[in-house]
Amino acid sequence: MEHPSYEELFNHLEGVSSPDAARRMEDHLQLCPQCAAELAGWRRSVKRLRHYEWPQGQPAIRSAWSAMALKWAAVAALVLGLGFGLGRASAPSPAALKESIVSEVRQQLRQTLRADLLQAIQQSQDRYQGTVLEALARLQEQHAADYLSLRRDLETAVSVADTDLKQKSRLLSELTATVLAKTVPAQ
Amino acid sequence: MTDEQAMWRVQTEDDAQAFAQLVARWEQPIFRLCARLTGDAHRGEDLKQEAFGRVFARRRDYQAGARFSTWLWRIALNLCYDELRKSRRRARSLEPEGPADAPETAQGPVEERTPYLRLVQQEEAELVRRALLGLDETLRTAVVLRYCEGLKLREISELLELPESTISSRIATALARLTRLLEPQFDARKTGAAKTDNLIAE
Numbered sequence: 001m002e003h004p005s006y007e008e009l010f011n012h013l014e015g016v017s018s019p020d021a022a023r024r025m026e027d028h029l030q031l032c033p034q035c036a037a038e039l040a041g042w043r044r045s046v047k048r049l050r051h052y053e054w055p056q057g058q059p060a061i062r063s064a065w066s067a068m069a070l071k072w073a074a075v076a077a078l079v080l081g082l083g084f085g086l087g088r089a090s091a092p093s094p095a096a097l098k099e100s101i102v103s104e105v106r107q108q109l110r111q112t113l114r115a116d117l118l119q120a121i122q123q124s125q126d127r128y129q130g131t132v133l134e135a136l137a138r139l140q141e142q143h144a145a146d147y148l149s150l151r152r153d154l155e156t157a158v159s160v161a162d163t164d165l166k167q168k169s170r171l172l173s174e175l176t177a178t179v180l181a182k183t184v185p186a187q
Numbered sequence: 188m189t190d191e192q193a194m195w196r197v198q199t200e201d202d203a204q205a206f207a208q209l210v211a212r213w214e215q216p217i218f219r220l221c222a223r224l225t226g227d228a229h230r231g232e233d234l235k236q237e238a239f240g241r242v243f244a245r246r247r248d249y250q251a252g253a254r255f256s257t258w259l260w261r262i263a264l265n266l267c268y269d270e271l272r273k274s275r276r277r278a279r280s281l282e283p284e285g286p287a288d289a290p291e292t293a294q295g296p297v298e299e300r301t302p303y304l305r306l307v308q309q310e311e312a313e314l315v316r317r318a319l320l321g322l323d324e325t326l327r328t329a330v331v332l333r334y335c336e337g338l339k340l341r342e343i344s345e346l347l348e349l350p351e352s353t354i355s356s357r358i359a360t361a362l363a364r365l366t367r368l369l370e371p372q373f374d375a376r377k378t379g380a381a382k383t384d385n386l387i388a389e
Contacts, residue, residue, distance in 0.1 A: 010359035014340070041366035048315050048369060049334040106229055108240075113236050121243065124201045 003035055005027060013042055190255035196245045209255070210239050216336055217263045223331045224267040225274070226320040234270060238263040254305050260338075264328065272323060311373075318368040326361035333358055 004012075004025060011017040014026045029036045188196075193209050196202035217238050222231025234333045241262050249258060319327055332346070333354075344351045 006359035006363055007356055010355050010362070013362075016340075016356075038366070042371050042374075044361045045362055046370055047336050047367045048311070048373075049319075049330065049365075084358070103229075106233070110232060110236065113233075113240070117240055117243070118234070121201075121203045121206060125203045128201045 003032065009035070009039055009042065013039065013046070191251075192244060194246070194249055194255045194258075195251060197243070198249050198251075202262065206243060213246050213256075213259060214239070217259065220260070220263055220336060221267055223319060223335055224264075224324075224327060225270055226316055230270060231288050234263065234266050238266055241266070257342075260332075263311050264346075269330075311376075314329075314369060316338070322361055322364060323367055326364070328359050329354055330355040330361035330365070348376075 008017070008021065008025065012022060017025060029039065040042075188205070188208065190209060190212065193202075193205040196205035197209070198327070216233040217315060220231075221234035222228050224235065224288065225231060238259070242259060244329055245262075249255075274375050322330070328347070329343060333340070334341045338346070340351050343354050347354065
């Protein structure tokens with residue numbers, strides 16, 4: 001009897017075999033207890049991998065207060081632990097002491113790393129906000145300068161137009177006087 | 188806001204809130220991956236922190252349009268591989284210290300469990316953890332991504348930049364080896380438990 005390969009068994013387990021291949025595999029599994037047991041074992045392994053709970057990680061970012069509180073808690077735990085250990089008649093074994101110190105140091109390092117990360121993010125955000133505020137201030141200054149310049153241009157234009165108008169009015173008066181002098185004969 | 192949109196904000200605006208959102212969404216999967224690949228919850232925690240630190244430090248390298256999850260998984264996997272390499276070097280330079288450390292597999296919500304059941308589950312999780320550690324890195328990575336993290340074969344293939352057939356083959360080999368390692372141990376536990384029950388009944 002020819003047994004299926006691991007890949008064929010895997011495709012059957014995952015349900016990605018073609019209908020023909022799936023039928024052939026079912027027929028084979030009916031007749032071959034060895035392959036049926038193998039596949040059943042695989043299914044149990046998958047269930048074990050999926051089913052068993054694993055440790056939960058700690059939140060990556062905490063507030064500075066919480067980080068500080070944890071740091072103090074860790075220090076307090078260390079002091080209490082050491083006090084308790086010293087007070088005991090039977091001293092802890094070197095291996096247990098080493099494990100405890102390693103664990104405490106790890107805990108403190110984690111807190112420090114977390115605080116550093118939080119601080120880096122905060123600084124980065126502050127820098128960004130500072131840049132935006134500076135850009136806004138520059139923009140406002142530019143607007144004020146543009147407004148003043150425009151207003152000056154407008155006043156100059158009005159003044160020039162006024163002078164021009166007065167000049168034209170004077171010319172018109174002179175022209176009228178000249179025409180009247182020519183058309184009305186002298187008495 | 189999708190992961191990609193959040194990452195875009197982190198990349199272009201250094202948006203701390205968007206970054207915090209990404210961390211909140213992904214810290215548990217990344218922690219689990221690191222803990223399972225290294226077999227150590229403490230190291231998993233450290234690697235998770237390092238992975239997010241690296242995401243922020245390398246935010247400018249993120250390719251807009253690429254899937255954030257693939258990028259993040261890859262960063263975490265590379266950190267795990269580096270850590271495993273370092274561990275091997277350390278192990279070679281130190282004297283063998285016998286069996287692995289005490290279980291780091293403290294369980295999740297435990298309020299409703301009896302102490303006995305909790306102990307049984309911890310022991311069984313420890314068996315699975317050790318069996319996983321007995322696999323080569325390549326097999327362990329494939330099987331953890333598929334069955335612990337629930338990634339599809341196509342996603343694993345994209346992440347590891349390998350053909351799907353290679354991934355299938357690796358997972359099949361991993362399952363066969365895990366089954367060889369786990370079945371006798373779980374059978375022995377069942378037999379032992381039955382004997383204990385009989386003794387109690389008598």
